[in-house]
Amino acid sequence: MMMAAEERSVSSETTGETLELRDIVKHYPRPGQGRIQVLDEVDLDVESGAFVSLLGPSGCGKTTLMNVISGLVEPTEGTMRRGGRDVTPNDLSLGYIFQEPRLLDWKTVAGNIEFALEARDVPESEWDERVTRYLEMVNLDTEGDNYPTRLSGGMKQRVAIARALAIEPEIILMDEPFSSLDEITARDLRQELLDIWQREQKTILFVTHDINEAVFLSDYLYMMNSNGKMFARRNIGIDRPRQYDDPEIAQREAELYREFHEHVVE
Amino acid sequence: MNRTQRFGYGVASIATLLAIWYAGGITYPEVLPGLPETVDSLVTVLTTPGPYDHMFYFHVWKTIEMLFASLIVSMILGTLLGIALGRSETLESTISTWIYAWLAIPSLVIVFISAIWIGFNASSGFFAVPVVITPFVALNMWEGARNLDSDLAEMAEFFGADRVQMFTDIIVPQLAPFLFASFRSALSIGWKITLLVEAFLLTRGVGFMFRRYFDQYDLPTMMSWLIIFVVFLIVVEYGVLAPLHERVMRWRPDAEGVRVTE
Numbered sequence: 429m430m431m432a433a434e435e436r437s438v439s440s441e442t443t444g445e446t447l448e449l450r451d452i453v454k455h456y457p458r459p460g461q462g463r464i465q466v467l468d469e470v471d472l473d474v475e476s477g478a479f480v481s482l483l484g485p486s487g488c489g490k491t492t493l494m495n496v497i498s499g500l501v502e503p504t505e506g507t508m509r510r511g512g513r514d515v516t517p518n519d520l521s522l523g524y525i526f527q528e529p530r531l532l533d534w535k536t537v538a539g540n541i542e543f544a545l546e547a548r549d550v551p552e553s554e555w556d557e558r559v560t561r562y563l564e565m566v567n568l569d570t571e572g573d574n575y576p577t578r579l580s581g582g583m584k585q586r587v588a589i590a591r592a593l594a595i596e597p598e599i600i601l602m603d604e605p606f607s608s609l610d611e612i613t614a615r616d617l618r619q620e621l622l623d624i625w626q627r628e629q630k631t632i633l634f635v636t637h638d639i640n641e642a643v644f645l646s647d648y649l650y651m652m653n654s655n656g657k658m659f660a661r662r663n664i665g666i667d668r669p670r671q672y673d674d675p676e677i678a679q680r681e682a683e684l685y686r687e688f689h690e691h692v693v694e
Numbered sequence: 695m696n697r698t699q700r701f702g703y704g705v706a707s708i709a710t711l712l713a714i715w716y717a718g719g720i721t722y723p724e725v726l727p728g729l730p731e732t733v734d735s736l737v738t739v740l741t742t743p744g745p746y747d748h749m750f751y752f753h754v755w756k757t758i759e760m761l762f763a764s765l766i767v768s769m770i771l772g773t774l775l776g777i778a779l780g781r782s783e784t785l786e787s788t789i790s791t792w793i794y795a796w797l798a799i800p801s802l803v804i805v806f807i808s809a810i811w812i813g814f815n816a817s818s819g820f821f822a823v824p825v826v827i828t829p830f831v832a833l834n835m836w837e838g839a840r841n842l843d844s845d846l847a848e849m850a851e852f853f854g855a856d857r858v859q860m861f862t863d864i865i866v867p868q869l870a871p872f873l874f875a876s877f878r879s880a881l882s883i884g885w886k887i888t889l890l891v892e893a894f895l896l897t898r899g900v901g902f903m904f905r906r907y908f909d910q911y912d913l914p915t916m917m918s919w920l921i922i923f924v925v926f927l928i929v930v931e932y933g934v935l936a937p938l939h940e941r942v943m944r945w946r947p948d949a950e951g952v953r954v955t956e
Contacts, residue, residue, distance in 0.1 A: 498852055530849040534867040534945045543863055547853035575945040595853070 443598060445511035447474040447497075447520070447631075452506030454492055454656075466492045467503070468656045474599065474633050479625055481634045481642040483684075484652035485692055490635040491527075492656075494601050497633070498524055523592030523600040527607060529584035531576040537563070537587050538572035541594045548595045562590040565624060582613035589617075593624070599631040607638070615672065618645060622668075639688065643681045644670055651684075653692050660687065727914040736918035745906060748898065754922060756899040760816065761881075761888045764823035768880055771824070772831025773873070779832065780839020793836075796829045801887050809895050819891035827884045831876040838872030874939050878931075885927065 454467040466489040474480050484490050495501035497508070499517030508515050531540050538559045545555050563569045566586040576584055585605055592600055606614040622645065625632055636642050642649045643664055651660045662684060666676050695703075712729065719728035727735075739750050779786050779793070801822075808822035842865065850864050892901025900923050907915040 500848060500852060524849075524852050526845070526849065528845060530845050532846065532863060532867070534870075535863070543850075543855075543859070544853045547850065547855040547859060549854075577945055 443521075444476045446476060447515075447599065448509045449473075449493075449497070450507050450509060452493065452496055453504045454489070454496065454501065455504055466656050467496070467506075470506070470652075470656070470658045472650055472658065473661075474631060475647075476598075476631055477629060478647045479622075479632045479634065479645055481636055481646040481649040482652065483636060483639060483642045483649050483688065485654050486637055488652050488654045489656040490637075490652060491603055494524075494603050494633070494635055498522055498601055521596075521598040523595055523597035525585075525588050525592045525600065525602045525605045527604045529576070529581075529588040531584055531587055531591075533575065533577050536573050536575055537568065537579070540576065540587060541591050544591045544595055550595070558594045558596075562594045565593060566590045566620070580613075582609050582617060585609065585617065589621070589624075593628070597630070599633065602632060602634045604635055604637065606641070607636070614641075621645070626668075639681050639685050640677070643677050643684065644672065649684075651688055651691065659691050662687075727917050731914045732917045732921075735912075735914040736921060739915060739918045739922070744903070746897070750922065753899050753903055754926065757885075757888055757892065757901065757923070758926070760819050760823060760891070760899070761884050763820060764827065764884055764888070765877070765880055767824040768828040768831050768884070769873075769877060772828045772876065772880070773835045773869075775828070775832040776835025776837075777839045777869075779836040780842070793829055793832060797833070801826045801883075801890065805887065805890050805894060808891075814895045816896060818895055819888065822891055823884055823887045826887045827880045830879050830883055834872050834876040834879065835869065838869045842868055870942050874935070874942075878935065881927070881930070885923070 449470060449472040452467050452470040452472075453465075455463040455465045457463050470493060472482070472493070482490050482493065492501055496503045496506075497517060497520070508517075510519075532543060535543060541559050541562065542555050545558060546552075550558070559572060560569065563572055566589050568583060568586050568590065571579065571583070571587075576587060579587070588605070606617055609617065618641065621632075624630070634642070634645060643666075646664050648661060648663045650658055651662070652658050664680060666674070666680060670677060715726065716729040718726045719731075743749050744753070779790060804826050805818075805822045808818040808825070812818040812821055846864055846868075847860070850860055855864070888899070889901035889904065892899035893905040896902050900919055903919050904916055907913075907919070
């Protein structure tokens with residue numbers, strides 16, 4: 429389990445194809461009371477190059493689904509397919525940005541990125557170049573020698589983003605990465621994230637409980653209820669670049685909110 | 695407070711202590727040996743061979759040897775035990791009560807029992823001292839192991855860290871503060887037990903010297919030995935432990951060094 433990511437490599441034949449999750453079920457045993465259903469026959473398509481959001485109330489199994497894709501959690505049932513063949517998390521090239529930055533406080537900012545590079549067996553000769561490149565990308569090029577304990581919340585999350593980018597993944601999983609930041613910092617980071625996503629041509633699967641955030645960021649989104657059931661896929665259909673105060677966004681948000689509310693509050 | 699100020703206060707506190715001692719020695723000579731007499735005995739202890747023709751450093755070295763050999767053994771055993779307790783619920787519920795029972799046994803009893811089991815020789819000390827201090831280390835490390843951050847372990851697992859990386863970059867740094875705390879408490883308890891062993895069972899070491907000069911009612915010489923060993927412990931703390939601690943904990947934000955940007 430600890431070695432889950434060791435042999436991870438990209439199988440080039442399937443890169444560029446849609447990642448299809450089918451009938452993913454996950455339940456945990458609950459002593460004496462049967463079991464807790466966390467994911468109930470979930471289907472999800474992550475199209476290559478898309479910004480996909482997964483919207484759901486707190487505690488609905490969104491994180492579990494991310495962990496199934498990343499290989500941190502073994503699903504009870506279900507398959508992941510890509511280009512017509514079954515794939516495991518090890519076949520995917522993934523980056524993960526958690527809700528908390530999860531930095532090693534005892535390592536410098538650069539050291540934290542090197543930790544990931546070392547874990548992914550990136551040759552040491554490439555470290556300097558990657559650290560510089562990705563710290564620049566998140567506008568932290570002057571903080572490489574600083575310690576995370578001396579950074580603000582927003583800057584820590586930038587380091588976490590740089591760390592995920594540094595292993596040069598094809599798909600980036602993001603689990604409510606901005607939910608603990610203040611709104612002004614979060615808006616800046618969302619904009620920067622979109623810039624990086626477009627420039628670097630990444631695929632992003634973004635978990636959130638914030639409809640406004642999902643509408644602003646995504647190409648399309650999935651909605652999930654508290655029983656771990658995925659009940660809708662909706663396209664956003666608003667041209668980019670988008671503006672926060674665009675009435676179109678507010679309108680789309682209102683529509684989706686109504687639909688979400690009907691399904692989630694019963 | 696800056697460095698000079700801190701140093702100034704340190705010097706002032708030592709000077710005050712010496713002044714009170716001097717005054718006390720004149721006022722209550724039967725309670726407190728006079729400062730001048732103590733300095734005289736200290737010079738005698740430091741320059742002339744004592745019982746069995748051994749210079750002071752022989753005794754100090756014997757005490758240090760027993761103390762640090764015990765510390766090494768206890769740190770290893772206590773750390774392993776503590777981590778095992780912190781990581782395994784089964785182990786925790788099976789033997790945690792025994793740790794508290796172990797802690798409740800008076801050290802004097804452990805020393806006496808060791809003497810009966812092993813005899814009136816140094817081996818008793820090398821057995822008794824680790825037996826007394828290991829549970830203190832275990833208790834500290836148990837606390838540390840219980841507080842290991844599972845989020846960080848998950849992050850490391852996702853990125854594919856191997857066991858070595860997991861250990862050196864994730865686990866050890868989180869346990870470091872607990873290792874220091876363990877070592878400090880083991881040091882301060884361990885040296886008292888070492889003295890006890892030497893006073894009751896042996897004919898060398900600082901503890902033996904206390905016993906010997908207690909038998910002779912020689913308070914100034916006892917004071918001299920106390921000074922020698924306290925100075926040694928202070929040197930260990932400020933010369934080794936504190937700088938090492940600072941180095942290892944460099945990443946911690948301190949009141950003066952915090953620089954929060956953005």
